[in-house]
Amino acid sequence: MTAKEFGGVVLNAQDVSKSFGEVEVLKGINLSLSTHEVVCLIGSSGSGKSTFLKCCNLLERIDGGSIELLGHDLSHEQIDENEVRRHIGMVFQSYNLFPHLSVLDNVTLGPRRVLKMNKAAAEQRATELLERVGLAGKAKEYPERLSGGQQQRVAIVRCLAMQPRMLLLDEITSALDPELVSEVLELVKDLAEQGMTMLIATHEMSFARDVADKVAFLEGGTIVEIGPPSQILKDPKEAATKRFLQRVIASGR
Amino acid sequence: MEATEARQFDSSQNAELSLYKSSRPRWRGRAGTVVSTISTLIVIALIVGLFLTPSARAFREGFLNVHQMWLAFKGDPQKGILSVGKGFLLNLWLSIVCEIIVLILALGVATLRLTRDPVLVPFRGLAIAYTDFGRGVPVILVMLWVGFGVPSLNIPGISTQSPVVYAGFVLVFSYTAYVSEVYRAGILSVPQNQIQAARSLGLTSRSTLRRVVLPQAVRNVLPALLNDFASLQKDTAIVSTLGVAEAVHAAQIAGGVEFNYSGFTIASLLFLAVTIPLTRYTDRIMAKDRTRRLQGTPA
Numbered sequence: 001m002t003a004k005e006f007g008g009v010v011l012n013a014q015d016v017s018k019s020f021g022e023v024e025v026l027k028g029i030n031l032s033l034s035t036h037e038v039v040c041l042i043g044s045s046g047s048g049k050s051t052f053l054k055c056c057n058l059l060e061r062i063d064g065g066s067i068e069l070l071g072h073d074l075s076h077e078q079i080d081e082n083e084v085r086r087h088i089g090m091v092f093q094s095y096n097l098f099p100h101l102s103v104l105d106n107v108t109l110g111p112r113r114v115l116k117m118n119k120a121a122a123e124q125r126a127t128e129l130l131e132r133v134g135l136a137g138k139a140k141e142y143p144e145r146l147s148g149g150q151q152q153r154v155a156i157v158r159c160l161a162m163q164p165r166m167l168l169l170d171e172i173t174s175a176l177d178p179e180l181v182s183e184v185l186e187l188v189k190d191l192a193e194q195g196m197t198m199l200i201a202t203h204e205m206s207f208a209r210d211v212a213d214k215v216a217f218l219e220g221g222t223i224v225e226i227g228p229p230s231q232i233l234k235d236p237k238e239a240a241t242k243r244f245l246q247r248v249i250a251s252g253r
Numbered sequence: 254m255e256a257t258e259a260r261q262f263d264s265s266q267n268a269e270l271s272l273y274k275s276s277r278p279r280w281r282g283r284a285g286t287v288v289s290t291i292s293t294l295i296v297i298a299l300i301v302g303l304f305l306t307p308s309a310r311a312f313r314e315g316f317l318n319v320h321q322m323w324l325a326f327k328g329d330p331q332k333g334i335l336s337v338g339k340g341f342l343l344n345l346w347l348s349i350v351c352e353i354i355v356l357i358l359a360l361g362v363a364t365l366r367l368t369r370d371p372v373l374v375p376f377r378g379l380a381i382a383y384t385d386f387g388r389g390v391p392v393i394l395v396m397l398w399v400g401f402g403v404p405s406l407n408i409p410g411i412s413t414q415s416p417v418v419y420a421g422f423v424l425v426f427s428y429t430a431y432v433s434e435v436y437r438a439g440i441l442s443v444p445q446n447q448i449q450a451a452r453s454l455g456l457t458s459r460s461t462l463r464r465v466v467l468p469q470a471v472r473n474v475l476p477a478l479l480n481d482f483a484s485l486q487k488d489t490a491i492v493s494t495l496g497v498a499e500a501v502h503a504a505q506i507a508g509g510v511e512f513n514y515s516g517f518t519i520a521s522l523l524f525l526a527v528t529i530p531l532t533r534y535t536d537r538i539m540a541k542d543r544t545r546r547l548q549g550t551p552a
Contacts (some may be wrong), residue, residue, distance in 0.1 A: 031383060057453055059449055081452075082455045082457055083453065083456040085453055087455070088451075089453070090453040092446060092449070094446055096446045096447060096450035096452070097450075098451075098465055098469075099469065100469050100472060102469045109451075110455060110456070113456055113460050113464060114454060114455040114456060129546075131355065142545070158454070159454075162454060162455065184451070
């Protein structure tokens with residue numbers, strides 16, 4: 001991969017902590033993302049990857065530390081969470097398309113109701129995006145008629161239609177049949193090449209190696225080790241990272 | 254794998270397998286058709302036979318007298334018999350007007366019960382108390398309470414309304430409690446991740462409710478909603494306790510004057526004529542919605 005040029009800081013997390021009741025899920029996360037940068041979070045289930053992503057678009061509130069989006073403090077008491085979310089797209093493990101709406105209506109809901117675009121303009125943008133991912137023919141279909149891979153690509157398009165500043169991808173291939181994984185990952189790689197800033201929680205190590213500028217290994221709510229994928233995945237310094245990667249290799253990923 | 258001796262599992266072990274039912278199927282093919290025809294004929298013969306017994310004649314005369322049904326249906330002013338048919342029109346429009354009001358109010362009550370807005374917390378408590386009360390007290394009791402109690406209070410403007418207004422109020426009061434619980438179940442049946450997806454797009458909680466949660470919630474509980482509508486439609490009969498000239502009250506009068514209760518039969522038939530198509534229609538809507546979403550197989 002050729003060296004990428006990064007722009008200014010998009011997301012800056014400092015010493016972020018978060019508890020659910022007694023359980024401390026995040027214990028002092030420090031992470032910074034620059035424009036065009038792709039960071040992959042790896043680590044076992046329960047390590048706090050998902051919770052951290054949800055803190056970044058305020059689906060969860062942090063208890064301590066700070067997260068800044070483009071210089072704005074997300075913990076500020078006057079922060080408008082809806083304003084924050086329209087600039088950050090989030091894709092979920094279980095796609096979460098709206099089953100009562102057609103593919104086209106899924107994609108245009110945000111632009112029409114949040115960006116207040118008129119129907120024709122929103123549909124035009126949606127159709128262009130669906131064409132780009134090869135799903136223009138499915139615009140009138142309902143999500144349940146699509147394969148998992150197609151649904152997840154629609155979910156990504158639904159985010160792109162909002163013209164977000166960055167994307168949060170939360171284990172977006174974990175619910176897919178193995179043969180459908182690559183069509184989704186290829187799309188994410190395309191987005192990376194086109195300069196989308198992305199924070200990705202993933203179990204796909206080879207994907208992380210291909211797409212990430214930085215890989216961060218999380219365990220017990222902290223970032224144990226962070227660095228370029230070539231170093232973290234091939235030559236980890238920390239014993240915990242080594243143990244995790246060995247388990248992943250043993251499971252055939 | 255280890256050597257054969259070490260294997261613990263063996264599909265071809267010698268124990269006897271019995272994969273067959275102990276009895277043979279009783280009827281197959283042509284024999285089945287013949288048997289089902291015979292049994293149907295026997296059942297029909299039994300029913301017809303029952304109708305020919307002396308007691309059944311009294312039943313037919315008292316309940317199924319076509320002449321009496323017609324008399325009750327159209328009414329007879331000279332005999333003081335009110336028309337069941339005209340009365341039923343009152344049942345119909347009362348149930349429709351009430352249903353519309355119920356559907357709107359119940360949605361409000363359901364959202365109040367689910368709200369986390371601190372300003373609305375006291376209303377949430379009220380909403381819970383109301384649904385408990387409205388669902389727990391029999392409709393007929395509330396009907397008597399309001400229908401006879403309120404006029405006795407001599408409150409200007411309220412105690413002088415017509416019984417139809419009291420009746421409508423009571424039906425709305427009771428059914429809003431039921432229907433709000435149906436809505437609430439529907440809203441709670443929408444997965445949390447749908448709400449997260451909507452909020453992640455930047456939709457406000459209000460638009461999320463309107464565009465994402467409610468459309469799915471209502472689809473999920475449509476049969477229950479229509480069930481309650483059929484039930485409300487039937488319960489308009491309770492209005493007869495207030496002496497309103499609806500179908501059941503008219504049938505009661507006809508029965509009293511003629512000493513024949515076929516009027517109740519015609520009233521029942523009128524209710525059935527509405528509720529049966531209503532339930533069939535619900536089934537069709539549901540089936541259509543399902544096929545629309547699931548036509549064909551994923552590519």
